[in-house]
Structure formats: structure tokens, C-alpha cells
Amino acid sequence: MTIVDVHTHMLSEAFLDALAAGSGGKYRVGRVPAGDRAIFTRDTAFVTLTQGMFDYELRVAAMDSAGVDMAIVSLTCPNVFWGDVAASTAAAELINDDMAAAQTAYPDRIRFLATIPWQYPDRAVQELERACARGAVGVMVLANIDGVSLTDPRFAPVWDEIDRRGLPVLVHPTSPIGEYQLDISRYHLVWSVGFTFDTTLALSRMIMDGFFDRYRNLKIIGGHAGGYLPFVISRLDAGFRSFESCRAAIDRLPSTYLEQIYVDSIVYSPEALAMTLEVMGPENVLYGSDYxxxxxxxxxxxxxxxxxxxxxxxxxxSGNAEKIFRL
Structure with a gap:
């Protein structure tokens, strides 16, 4: 059976250098107590770096071993949402060019999602056009853009262009807003609880804000099974029925928008996947690994x-991915 991995990441050492130089101290590369390198924000290590993030040959060998036929690679957090317009745009160009080169080197195995500087909408649209010309099959965005919600009006030009192109968008978590008040730096709760909360909030806000009514061509993929969305969607429906404020931007049940939302299979038990399939429907679930x-x-x-x-x-x-990514 063909397997397409829609949630899998790559980096480069040049990107890490750009992050350290251009983020104004917000992000740094250091080491966790176990000795692994990691990307830190203040004292919170939220991306542990591995050799496979930097080596496409190793990646393809790992795919061969696992039986995965194609990987749609993307940048992980903190993406390029940390520098001025020049630094963020240059970092996006660097990653897109690196991934486009890998796609050329492994045309039957690698595709990539565009990295764009969302916080600078005009430049983001320009880089999206350039990345698509280089072969990008979709877009990657974090569940918040340096603390700003994805539905903020400032990002409308970017969403307009993505919608016009009908591109799939992977919504990937990062450290949620208020991470320090939430006290999630200990026990790596930023990964287990914080990331899934970040995605759940982003997707829920999209639904309640009428986002899917405005952008009919969007194909949103919620990372890590959409966070808690399969579990919480019935509560969103209950809120819609009970509170006028929940009907301010939409006029139908939140659950009716699930047909426009895809999620990946990154759960860690058959029971969790069974619930995801029951709520989202088997045609809206895609294989992803987080490798x-x-x-x-x-x-x-x-x-x-x-x-x-x-x-x-x-x-x-593979079938659902082949359809929405037009593979």
C-alpha cells in the first residue's frame, strides 16, 4: 500500500544560524539536560533537534525502512515568525530553496509545504508565489503567528491568495499564548498539552469566526489529529445552541464545518485514532508521523x-493526501 506522510519536518543549520542572528534573542539554540540540542524560547526547550532534521539521505533511508513512499516536508516551529521583514523573508527563502532542491533530488519521494513570512502579508504573498513556482504543494502555518490569531484581519491578503490557489494548509502548533502563565515548561508539558491546546484553539476560532464561510477553497489540515478538536466539537455545538455570542459569526452548528477540515493521524493509541475517525470521517484523516x-x-x-x-x-x-495535494 502506498503511504504519503503529510506531517514531517526538515531544517537546516543555515536556518538555525538565521534564527539565532535574527530573532533578537527571543529564540536560541542550546542543550537540554540529556545533552540534545534544542531550540529554546527563554528557558523553555520546545523543539529538540535530531540528526534526521538535517539529512535528506538519512530521511529517505528511514522512509524506506518504514515503508513510506512520499514525504511532504515542512518547517517546524518557530517557523520564520520572529524577525524583521528582511530576516524573516530571507529565512523563508532559504528553507523553500532547500526543500525545492530536495524535491528535485528525490522527485518520487519528496514534496514540500511553503514557508512564508505571514507577519508581513505583502512579502508573504510574494514568497508564496515564488515557492509555488519552485514546486510547493501547500503551505505551513503555526497555530498562532507570534501571538496573533490566524483569523486576524491583517492576514486576509495571505488567506485570499491561498484560497484563490486552493492550497492545503497544515496548521501546526507552537508554544501557546501565555505559556509562562500556564507553567508548561516543566515536564515538557509544552509538547504534550501546550501544542495540542494551541491547535485546538486555532481551529475552533476558525470555525466560530466564520472562516470557512469566507474561504470556500481552503483545505485546512490540523496537526496531531487537530489537537482536542474531535473531543471538543460537541461542546462547541452545545455552546452554539446555548449562547447568543457563539452565533455571532456563524449560523449553523460548528460540527457542520468539519467537512472542510482535515487532520493527521498523529495520535498514540488505536482508541484515539478510532475516535478521530468517528468524528472527522475516514475521508478527512491523513497519515502523518512527525518524523x-x-x-x-x-x-x-x-x-x-x-x-x-x-x-x-x-x-x-495515501488516497486522501493524493486527492487534496493533487499528487
Whole structure:
């Protein structure tokens, strides 16, 4: 069976250099107590770096071992949402060019999602056009853009262009707003709880804000099974029925918008995937691994998907991705 991995990451040492030089001290590369390098924001290590993030040859070998046919790679957090217009744009260009070169080197194995400087909408649209010309098959965005919600009006020109092109967008978490007040730096709760909360809030806000009524061509992919969205969607429906403020921007139940939202399969138990499939529908779930993060084990997710009902396998593994990414 063909397998397409829609949630998988790559970096470069040049990007880390640009991040350290251009983020004004907000981000740094250091080491966690176990000795691994990591990207820190203040004292919080929220991206642990691994060798596989920098080596496409190693990546393809790992794909071969796991039986994954194609990887749609993207940059991870903090993306390029940290510098002035020149630094952020240059970092986006660097990553897009690096991924485009990998796609050329491995035309049957690699595709990529565009990295764009969302906080500078005019430049973001320009870089999106350039990245698509170089072969990008979609766009990656974090669940908040340096603390600003994705539905903020300032990003409308970017969403307009993405919608016009009908591009899939991976909504990937980062450290949520208020991380220090939430006290999630200990026990790596920023990863287990903070990231999934960040995605849940972003997708819920999109629904409640009428985002999917305005952008009919969008194909949003919520990372890590959409966070808690499959669990909380019934509560959003209950709020819609109960509170006038929940009906301020939409006139139908929040759950009716799920047909416009895709999620990946990055859960860690068959039970969690079963609920995701039941709520989202098997046609809206895509295989993703989070490789090469330390938690990103391609074989583990393949095994979990293998425990799902047989009729869903081909769609999750590749069919749904082939459709929305036009592979």
C-alpha cells in the first residue's frame, strides 16, 4: 500500500544560524539536560533537534525502512515568525530553496509545504508565489503567528491568495499564548498539552469566526489529529445552541464545518485514532508521523492506523493526501 506522510519536518543549520542572528534573542539554540540540542524560547526547550532534521539521505533511508513512499516536508516551529521583514523573508527563502532542491533530488519521494513570512502579508504573498513556482504543494502555518490569531484581519491578503490557489494548509502548533502563565515548561508539558491546546484553539476560532464561510477553497489540515478538536466539537455545538455570542459569526452548528477540515493521524493509541475517525470521517484523516522529532516514529503510526477499520486504510495512508495535494 502506498503511504504519503503529510506531517514531517526538515531544517537546516543555515536556518538555525538565521534564527539565532535574527530573532533578537527571543529564540536560541542550546542543550537540554540529556545533552540534545534544542531550540529554546527563554528557558523553555520546545523543539529538540535530531540528526534526521538535517539529512535528506538519512530521511529517505528511514522512509524506506518504514515503508513510506512520499514525504511532504515542512518547517517546524518557530517557523520564520520572529524577525524583521528582511530576516524573516530571507529565512523563508532559504528553507523553500532547500526543500525545492530536495524535491528535485528525490522527485518520487519528496514534496514540500511553503514557508512564508505571514507577519508581513505583502512579502508573504510574494514568497508564496515564488515557492509555488519552485514546486510547493501547500503551505505551513503555526497555530498562532507570534501571538496573533490566524483569523486576524491583517492576514486576509495571505488567506485570499491561498484560497484563490486552493492550497492545503497544515496548521501546526507552537508554544501557546501565555505559556509562562500556564507553567508548561516543566515536564515538557509544552509538547504534550501546550501544542495540542494551541491547535485546538486555532481551529475552533476558525470555525466560530466564520472562516470557512469566507474561504470556500481552503483545505485546512490540523496537526496531531487537530489537537482536542474531535473531543471538543460537541461542546462547541452545545455552546452554539446555548449562547447568543457563539452565533455571532456563524449560523449553523460548528460540527457542520468539519467537512472542510482535515487532520493527521498523529495520535498514540488505536482508541484515539478510532475516535478521530468517528468524528472527522475516514475521508478527512491523513497519515502523518512527525518524523524526525524524537516522538516521530513512522512505524508506530503505521501500526496504529493498521488497527483501524480496513475500509479506512487506503484513504488514510495515501488516497486522501493524493486527492487534496493533487499528487
Amino acid at each position: 524526525p522529532h524524537k516522538n516521530g516514529k513512522m512505524e508506530e503510526i503505521i501500526e496504529i492506523v493498521g488497527a483501524a477499520p480496513g475500509f479506512a486504510h487506503s484513504g488514510i495512508m
